[in-house]
Amino acid sequence: MEKITIACKKCKKQMKIQNKPAKYRCPYCSEVIQVRKTRLILEKGRRVSKDFLKTIADLYKTISYKLKLVKNSLKKK
Numbered sequence: 001m002e003k004i005t006i007a008c009k010k011c012k013k014q015m016k017i018q019n020k021p022a023k024y025r026c027p028y029c030s031e032v033i034q035v036r037k038t039r040l041i042l043e044k045g046r047r048v049s050k051d052f053l054k055t056i057a058d059l060y061k062t063i064s065y066k067l068k069l070v071k072n073s074l075k076k077k
Contacts, residue, residue, distance in 0.1 A: 001018045001019055001020065002018075002019040003016045003017065003018060003019065004016070004017060004018075004019050004040070004043055004044075004047075005017075006033070006035070006039075006043065008026040008028065008029060008031055008033060009031065009033065010026065010029050010031040011026060011028050011029040011031070013026070013028045013029075015027060015028075017035065019040060020040075021035055021036050021037045021040060022034075022035060023035075
């Protein structure tokens with residue numbers, strides 16, 4: 001199963017859980033956290049949007065880097 005990372009509500013530390021609705025115990029403070037299907041859907045949406053923004057930033061950096069390379073190679077000639 002795929003694992004996702006969520007934060008404990010009590011101690012605010014990150015923990016990895018399976019991607020299915022269930023009750024999980026925090027390994028740091030032993031707080032029981034109930035994860036429902038709606039929370040899993042929201043977490044997936046958050047991850048997708050975060051990855052999309054990172055992809056956009058990577059594309060911008062790649063394009064600007066290549067433009068700088070072309071600009072510098074044209075200056076030398």
